[in-house]
Amino acid sequence: MTDRAPVARSSSGYSAWRLISEELRLDIDGGRLHTGDRLPTENVLAERFGVNRHTARQAIAALAEEGLVESRRGSGTFVTGQAVRLHRIGLRTRMTTSLGDQGPSSTNRVLHSAIEDAPSEIARRLRLDGSRAIRIETTRSTGGQQISVSTHWFDLERLPDIATTLRRTGSVTAALHASGIDDYVRASTVVGARHATATESELLALGPGAIVLVTEALDTLPGGTPxxxxxxxxxxxxxxxxxxxxxxx
Amino acid sequence: MTDRAPVARSSSGYSAWRLISEELRLDIDGGRLHTGDRLPTENVLAERFGVNRHTARQAIAALAEEGLVESRRGSGTFVTGQAVRLHRIGLRTRMTTSLGDQGPSSTNRVLHSAIEDAPSEIARRLRLDGSRAIRIETTRSTGGQQISVSTHWFDLERLPDIATTLRRTGSVTAALHASGIDDYVRASTVVGARHATATESELLALGPGAIVLVTEALDTLPGGTPxxxxxxxxxxxxxxxxxxxxxxx
DNA sequence: TTGGGTTGTCTAGATAAATAGACAACTTGA
DNA sequence: TCAAGTTGTCTATTTATCTAGACAACCCAA
Structure with missing residues (x-):
């Protein structure tokens, strides 16, 4: 249960209710508050965080809007539960399988594709040697929830049809298979975290300023060809x- | 370079300048703005994000306070660069070695240790069977920058002296070695991200509301004993x- | 040297967020 | 049934943030 110092809010750029709602979210998906549990009362929360009851109410309202909690007049506010999905990352990471066993109906969607010059760092990793690249933007959702957005870069010479097959199959693995590639492996993955951009917030149905986990990865043939x-x-x-x-x- | 829609700030709990500074930070450590580059002028930024020049200034001031950019009257605001450190996670993940080759002088510090009943989920993973646990809080910093804070749980029966040896050596690997354990491996790692708590912000010298990457991991003997x-x-x-x-x- | 463009600083006003208090509507257990 | 405790709603006030405009200090290239 939350039991921390009053929210430090000396002009941090974050409103008090936002900081409080984030703390409460922590308690919920950190396992200190389970589905069905009652939250502390608004008065208790207000006192604990050193704010007015109305401010505490706004923090709760934000969580309620996400469907994380539910308030019932006269009795309290209760955790309605939330599904944090696990996405597995390993040598044979594939989007289509990694979330499949948890959620039902998951879909990949291609938003956009274009032929471009890749940024130098990406060109180097893909060993493009001056050839152009295909950039494809996709989103993934499962069980009605938006999970992720991705930007894929492929070598245009090596995989000229990848955009159309990916658009048709909805799966990178299937699209590569259609190009004669039966197996590939994950060569490297780097993970970071930052605030979502406005575009990402919209695509993922997040409040502005929400957090995204960012993975930057390279898939190669088993032999090492990117x-x-x-x-x-x-x-x-x-x-x-x-x-x-x-x-x- | 940032070229996005005006910041949506319809009562998101984030002030306009904070959203703008996060977008700019993205451009910097996303590689669109390099060390030494000049940021767009305050007037350009204000127009681009649809805010007053003073608001854009405040966003820049926040980045300047972090040492990410530097403003020079008359000429502009420049990226002073920033070191993002890589922490390697693998089968033989050890704090002491993973950051060691990048930065100089890195130190581990034990903040606190206590003998407690572990939360049920952790007790299960450590196979405690009712025996008590040692909880140790540590911090790590390297090159004068705070990197991480950790909460370690050990089986009290199996490793009764771990707290004192860890406090003395400053290294989990060395402390385990002193208890007769020469090798151990990483069994699982789960990564998430969320806003920092007030305590974490203080320990890591972050602004309130900053983001932490959270890893939850289990180390075992090569045979599988947690x-x-x-x-x-x-x-x-x-x-x-x-x-x-x-x-x- | 000069003029245009940049950041730094000040004042004032408008808008949004947080505080404060009161009371209604409702639930629960004694 | 009743009393205590909870959330919902309203008004008013204070405080913080954002906007607006003006001008000084400074840099740099023509």
């Missing part, structure tokens, strides 16, 4: 990344 | 997690 550079932004409030540690048996 | 459950919160603005993908050769 295939895909992909940057994925996950809605941090809905996803945890589960990292695979293969045993060196 | 040793340590550890939750680490990294300052997201200073750290990226670099995930190891061992090749199945």
């Amino acid at each position: 295939l895909q550079h992909v940057v994925t932004r996950f809605a941090a409030q809905r996803v945890r990344l589960d990292i695979e540690h293969p045993r060196a048996d | 040793l340590q459950h550890v939750v680490t919160r990294f300052a997201a603005q200073r750290v990226r997690l670099d995930i190891e993908h061992p090749r199945a050769d």
Whole structure:
């Protein structure tokens, strides 16, 4: 249960109710408050965080709007539960399978594709040698919830049809298969976190200023030939990344 | 360079200048603005984000206070650069080595240790079977920058002296070695992201509302016997997690 | 040297967020 | 049934943030 110092709000750029709602969210998906539990009363929260009851109410209202809690007049505010999904990251990371066993009906959608010159860093990783690249923007949602948005980069010469097949199949694995690639592996993954941009907030149905987990990864053929550079932004409030540690048996 | 829609700030709980400074930070550590580059002028930024020049100034001031940019009267505001550190996560993840090759003088410090009943979920993962646990809070900093805070859980019966040896050596690996454990491996790692709590912000010298990357991991003996459950919160603005993908050769 | 463009600083006013208090509507358990 | 405790709603006030305009201090290139 939340039991921390009053919210420090000396002009941090964050309103008091936002800071409080984030603390409460922590208690909920940190496991200190379970589905069905009653939150502390508005008066208790107000006192605990050193704010007025109305401010505490606004924090609760924000969580209620997300469907995380539900207030009932006369009796209190209750955790309605939330599903944090696990996305597995490992040697054979594939979007389509990693979330599939948890949620129902999940869909990939291609938003946009274009032929461009890749930024130098990406061109280097894909070993483009001056050839152009295909950039594809996709989103993924499962169980009615937006999970992630991705930017994929492919070598235009090596995979000229990847955009159309990806648009048709909705799966990178299937699209690569259609291009004669039966297997690929994850060569590197770097994880960071930051605030969502306005565009990301819209695509992922997040409040502005919400947090995204950012993975930047390179997929290659088993031999090491680079295939895909992909940057994925996950809605941090809905996803945890589960990292695979293969045993060196 | 930032070229996005005006900041949507319809009572999001985030002030306009904070949203703008986060967008600018993105341009900087996303590689669109390099060290030495000049930011757009205050008037341009104000127009681009649809705010008053004073609001744009406040966004810049926040970045300047972090040392990310530097304003020079008459000529403009320039990126002073920033070091994002890579923390490697893999089968043999150890704090002491993973950041060591990048930065100079890095130190681990034990803040607190106590003998407690572990939360049920952690007790299960450590297979405590009713025995008590040792909880140890540590911080890590390198090159004068606070990197992370961790909460470690150990089995009291199995490792009764871990707190004192950890306090003396400053290294989990060394402390385990002193208890006769020469090797251990990372069994699982789950990564998430959220806003920092007030305590974390203080320990990591972050502004309130800053973001932490949270890893929750289990270390075991090579045979699978659980040793340590550890939750680490990294300052997201200073750290990226670099995930190891061992090749199945 | 000069003029245009940049950041720094000041004043004032408008808008939004937080505080303060009161009371109604409702639930629950004694 | 009743009393205590809870959330919902309203008004008013204070405080913080954002806007608006003006001008000084400074840099730099023509």
